[in-house]
Structures are given as structure tokens and as C-alpha cells.
Amino acid sequence: LALSGCVRLGINLEVSDSDRVSGSVVVAALDQWQELAGEEGDLERLVDSYASVPGARESGYDQDGYRGSEIRFDGVSIADFSNPSSGDAPITIRREGDNIELRGSFDFSAINPEDFGGEGTFTTRTVATEDLGELYVRVTLPGDIVSTNGVVDEVTNTVSWRLRAGEPNRLSATAYSPPGLPLWIWGAIGASALALGAVGIWFALRKRSPEQPA
Numbered sequence: 001l002a003l004s005g006c007v008r009l010g011i012n013l014e015v016s017d018s019d020r021v022s023g024s025v026v027v028a029a030l031d032q033w034q035e036l037a038g039e040e041g042d043l044e045r046l047v048d049s050y051a052s053v054p055g056a057r058e059s060g061y062d063q064d065g066y067r068g069s070e071i072r073f074d075g076v077s078i079a080d081f082s083n084p085s086s087g088d089a090p091i092t093i094r095r096e097g098d099n100i101e102l103r104g105s106f107d108f109s110a111i112n113p114e115d116f117g118g119e120g121t122f123t124t125r126t127v128a129t130e131d132l133g134e135l136y137v138r139v140t141l142p143g144d145i146v147s148t149n150g151v152v153d154e155v156t157n158t159v160s161w162r163l164r165a166g167e168p169n170r171l172s173a174t175a176y177s178p179p180g181l182p183l184w185i186w187g188a189i190g191a192s193a194l195a196l197g198a199v200g201i202w203f204a205l206r207k208r209s210p211e212q213p214a
Contacts, residue, residue, distance in 0.1 A: 006029055007030075007134065007135070007165075008027070008028045008029070008066045008135075009026065009027055009046070009134065009136070010024075010025070010134070010138075011023070011024075011026075011136070011137040011138065011139075012024055012025075012138050012139075013138070013139045013140070015093060015140065015141050015175075019095055020076060020077060021073055021076045021077075021093065022073055022076070023072070024071065024072045024073070025046070025071045026061055026070050027046050027047050027061075027068050028061045028067055028068025028070075029043075029066060029067065029068060030065050030067075047071070049088070050084065050090075051069070051071050052084040052085040053073065053076060053084045053085075054080045054085075055073065055075075055076045055080065056071050056073055056076070057071065057074075058071045059071075059072075078093040078094065078095065078100075082094060090104055090105060090106055091104040091171065095179065098176060098178040098179070099174050099175065099176055099177065100141055100142065100174070100175045100177050101173075102139060102141070102171065102174070103171065103172055104137060104170070105168070105171070106169040106171075107169070108163065108164070108165045108168070108169065109168055135164070136160060136161065137150075137160070137163065138158055138159070138161075139158065139159050139173065140156060140157055140158040141158075141173060141177070142175060143176045143177030144176045144177075145159060145173060145174070145175050146174050146175065147172070147173070147174045148172060148173035148174065149170070149171065149173075150172075157175075159173045
């Protein structure tokens with residue numbers, strides 16, 4: 001698989017049924033295009049935005065000749081993920097009643113694909129088993145996906161979008177996922193069950209204890 005592009009933007013996220021986000025964001029460029037990629041403010045803003053999400057961990061990225069940044073998330077609340085301290089979030093995930101609503105906006109109108117040697121997309125490289133190119137977003141959602149403008153993998157409940165340079169990209173997806181009980185409630189239920197069990201064992205042992213002689 002030939003690497004014909006020079007910029008890599010890969011967003012892989014998973015939203016849990018407890019409204020938490022885990023995954024990674026990669027923003028990188030080939031060595032010979034580092035300076036030009038750095039001049040594109042949109043790419044730098046993406047890094048700054050995701051790196052400012054509470055709990056995010058940023059590290060260097062160096063793979064296949066691409067160098068840049070990788071930001072990882074592990075169990076970040078959808079509220080924190082959708083409201084980074086640095087600028088607007090390119091992707092927002094919100095709960096609306098029984099639904100999880102995802103919206104995204106990546107406006108690459110200012111990026112001229114010809115500057116990078118491309119014609120609409122930066123590359124034709126296959127990512128995993130899907131021809132998403134090097135500009136892609138892939139999100140696994142809880143519950144049934146009821147509407148989206150992306151491509152749905154029904155086996156993994158994942159929605160994918162292939163982004164295009166030189167134009168705005170709009171993302172939307174809705175999943176039906178009724179909220180579960182908060183973790184603290186499950187904890188309280190568990191603690192109560194243990195306490196009741198202990199009381200039951202105590203009474204059972206009392207009944208089985210032999211009577212003391214007079």
C-alpha cells in the first residue's frame with residue numbers, strides 16, 4: 001500500500017454506555033512537509049484543542065515517516081471531551097434523553113490539496129480494512145445507531161467518515177442508548193446486598209447454634 005499523502009489525521013474513539021470517551025487522535029506530517037503542515041493553522045488548532053481536554057495525554061508520534069502528535073483519552077466524560085479549555089471542540093458528543101448525539105466539523109477549505117500533491121484527499125492508503133484515507137474519523141457508539149451521514153459497521157457499531165481537503169466536512173450520528181444507573185448507585189446497591197447477606201448469615205448461624213445447658 002503506497003503512502004501517497006503527506007498529512008495524517010486519524011481519530012479513533014469509543015463512547016461507553018456510561019457516557020465516557022476513550023481513544024486517540026493522531027495529527028502528523030511527512031518530514032518533507034513539516035514546515036508547510038505547520039503553516040496550516042487548522043492542524044495546529046486540532047492538536048491544541050484535543051490536548052487541552054481534561055485527562056488527555058499528549059506524546060510524540062513517529063511512524064511510517066510521519067512525525068507529529070498523538071493524544072490519548074481514557075474514560076473522559078463526554079462533557080469534558082466536548083468542552084476543551086483551548087478553543088472549540090471539532091467533535092462534540094452529548095446526551096439528549098435516551099440518545100447519544102455526535103456532531104463534528106472539520107473545515108479544510110483553506111488547505112489546498114495541490115500543495116501536498118493530492119487531488120481532494122491527501123492519500124489513498126487503506127486504514128485497517130476500510131479505504132478511509134489518512135484523513136478519517138472513526139467512532140464506536142453504544143446502542144443502536146439510528147441515523148448518521150457516515151458509514152456504519154453494524155458488527156462493531158462503528159461509524160466512519162473519510163475527510164476531504166479543500167472543503168468543509170460535517171459529521172453527524174445519533175445512537176439510541178438509554179442511560180444506565182450511575183456507578184455510585186450500583187455501588188450502594190452492592191454494599192446493601194452485602195450487608196443484607198451478612199445479616200442473613202448471622203441469623204442462620206444463631207438458629208443452628210446448640211442451646212446452652214441450664
